[in-house]
Amino acid sequence: MKQISLIIILTFVTLFSLAKSNIPLLQSALQSTPKREVRAVWLTTIGGLDWPHSYARSAYSIEKQKRELCAILDKYALAGINTILIQTRIRGTVIYPSAYEPWDGCLSGIPGQSPGYDALEFAVEECHKRGMEIHAWVVCMPIGKWNQLGSKMLTKKHPELTKKIDVEGYMNPEKPQTANYIANICQEITQNYDIDGIHLDYIRYPETWNLKVNRNEGRRNITRIVEAVHDQVKHLKPWVKLSCSPIGKFDDLSRYSSHGWNAYSRVYQDAQGWLRDGLMDQLYPMLYFQGDQFFPFAINWQEESYGRTIVPGLGIYFMAAQEKNWNLDVLKQEMQVIRNFGMGQAYFRGKFLTDNTKGIYDFVETDFSRYLALVPAMTWLQSTPPIAPTTINVDAKTSTLSWSGAVDQSPAPYLLYNVYASQQAPVDINDSRNLVASRVRGTSLHVPTGNSLAYAVTAMDRFGNESAAIQSVKERTQPKIDLGGLLKCDGFKLELPAKGPALDANFVVIESLQGIMITTRVYQSQLTDVSALPEGMYILKSINKKGYTHRLGYFMIKRNANVQ
Numbered sequence: 001m002k003q004i005s006l007i008i009i010l011t012f013v014t015l016f017s018l019a020k021s022n023i024p025l026l027q028s029a030l031q032s033t034p035k036r037e038v039r040a041v042w043l044t045t046i047g048g049l050d051w052p053h054s055y056a057r058s059a060y061s062i063e064k065q066k067r068e069l070c071a072i073l074d075k076y077a078l079a080g081i082n083t084i085l086i087q088t089r090i091r092g093t094v095i096y097p098s099a100y101e102p103w104d105g106c107l108s109g110i111p112g113q114s115p116g117y118d119a120l121e122f123a124v125e126e127c128h129k130r131g132m133e134i135h136a137w138v139v140c141m142p143i144g145k146w147n148q149l150g151s152k153m154l155t156k157k158h159p160e161l162t163k164k165i166d167v168e169g170y171m172n173p174e175k176p177q178t179a180n181y182i183a184n185i186c187q188e189i190t191q192n193y194d195i196d197g198i199h200l201d202y203i204r205y206p207e208t209w210n211l212k213v214n215r216n217e218g219r220r221n222i223t224r225i226v227e228a229v230h231d232q233v234k235h236l237k238p239w240v241k242l243s244c245s246p247i248g249k250f251d252d253l254s255r256y257s258s259h260g261w262n263a264y265s266r267v268y269q270d271a272q273g274w275l276r277d278g279l280m281d282q283l284y285p286m287l288y289f290q291g292d293q294f295f296p297f298a299i300n301w302q303e304e305s306y307g308r309t310i311v312p313g314l315g316i317y318f319m320a321a322q323e324k325n326w327n328l329d330v331l332k333q334e335m336q337v338i339r340n341f342g343m344g345q346a347y348f349r350g351k352f353l354t355d356n357t358k359g360i361y362d363f364v365e366t367d368f369s370r371y372l373a374l375v376p377a378m379t380w381l382q383s384t385p386p387i388a389p390t391t392i393n394v395d396a397k398t399s400t401l402s403w404s405g406a407v408d409q410s411p412a413p414y415l416l417y418n419v420y421a422s423q424q425a426p427v428d429i430n431d432s433r434n435l436v437a438s439r440v441r442g443t444s445l446h447v448p449t450g451n452s453l454a455y456a457v458t459a460m461d462r463f464g465n466e467s468a469a470i471q472s473v474k475e476r477t478q479p480k481i482d483l484g485g486l487l488k489c490d491g492f493k494l495e496l497p498a499k500g501p502a503l504d505a506n507f508v509v510i511e512s513l514q515g516i517m518i519t520t521r522v523y524q525s526q527l528t529d530v531s532a533l534p535e536g537m538y539i540l541k542s543i544n545k546k547g548y549t550h551r552l553g554y555f556m557i558k559r560n561a562n563v564q
């Protein structure tokens with residue numbers, strides 16, 4: 001029986017009670033956004049549940065499928081999501097060209113048939129453009145219906161590794177070769193793609209399995225798979241995070257029962273042991289519960305995290321009327337409390353977030369994740385930060401911020417950069433409100449220039465260690481400065497520049513600093529509504545009938561008068 005300390009239990013009870021009473025002071029404290037936090041989404045590809053919603057069989061349909069993914073990622077980025085868990089191995093089938101398993105039918109509509117492009121490669125590129133991590137979500141044990149492609153092909157090649165239960169096929173965790181097979185798939189993904197993580201799902205005994213081994217042996221069988229994956233992945237790229245999504249409750253607690261459904265005793269997942277032994281960097285426990293079936297078990301994961309990252313999975317799909325019809329307040333309370341205990345959050349599934357089920361997207365975008373956040377660093381693997389950039393330059397003619405001179409002190413192949421901006425100098429890089437672009441690849445970024453803002457740039461290695469900052473302006477005597485270099489915006493209305501006789505444009509486009517289009521507006525009145533956009537810095541462009549764009553300027557949305 002796992003124990004939870006008395007202090008933690010009392011804190012949990014107090015927080016839960018106060019959250020239910022909706023005390024403004026507590027809400028404000030819990031909603032202050034940390035600079036480091038995992039904000040993840042499970043992007044489900046099986047059956048096209050989250051993506052794709054169309055099949056790729058021609059040049060046109062390939063582009064349509066790609067555009068669908070880009071639109072989804074744009075919405076995630078706007079809501080502050082920094083980690084995408086994309087379902088890569090589905091049911092003995094995959095979404096990339098593999099030497100081991102066939103194409104899943106979600107892409108082309110025909111199992112085993114290529115969609116005509118590498119979907120995983122495209123997803124990696126697009127996530128990285130938006131400053132997001134992407135983790136390959138690998139479903140381990142289930143291989144689909146026994147008479148379908150995944151089961152049939154794997155059983156034909158490796159009959160000793162598969163087992164039929166009713167009409168379903170599963171990999172056999174009791175065969176040592178199963179560990180090697182799954183590890184080889186993870187190695188293939190890690191070697192061929194610039195992924196940021198391998199995320200193991202269903203790394204456990206099926207609940208329908210006729211268990212004939214004792215619990216210790218069962219846990220050893222599952223742990224053998226984790227060890228094999230860890231060794232293959234970390235040997236290739238030690239900065240690639242290894243994580244899994246265990247059953248939401250690790251085991252019975254001293255005061256709270258798991259009611260027979262838990263990771264450790266029921267399906268033999270020793271997930272907390274995997275953290276302790278250095279086999280996992282993150283856990284995403286599937287905490288699709290509420291009340292005393294959520295809070296004490298979430299806190300137990302954090303107490304037994306061994307300094308690693310805990311990201312509770314939130315069952316936002318339960319808000320759907322056809323599911324359990326949860327109220328949004330259930331999720332709000334859970335999110336606020338787990339943030340207070342230093343945990344991240346992961347949303348299952350992606351579609352319920354982008355569909356704004358019961359207002360969940362609005363809450364995340366405009367309130368809970370209104371500022372960007374970096375993923376926690378893996379200091380247990382590498383703790384030496386890079387050497388900071390030594391030069392920084394703001395070019396007013398080209399509206400470009402550039403920097404150079406950073407040095408990576410880790411074994412990773414390249415550095416990433418974080419850009420901060422403020423009306424005060426030097427820029428405080430510990431304030432999450434000042435982070436305007438994260439995980440930038442390359443050494444330049446288009447930004448507002450002139451005397452409007454001060455900038456700071458840090459280098460970050462693939463383990464997440466961040467350097468000291470180089471500042472564009474060392475110090476300013478006045479805390480507030482002239483915003484003449486920016487378009488006028490009060491946080492709710494943006495003042496559009498006058499068109500002038502030479503400007504043929506009917507629309508304006510609002511983009512992020514990375515050049516990702518966020519929204520469009522009709523270019524006709526003097527003011528346009530930007531109240532739905534989160535706080536941050538944006539580019540405003542005009543667009544004419546032929547699709548040509550012209551940059552009109554930059555603007556900043558800040559609604560809190562106390563924000564620097």
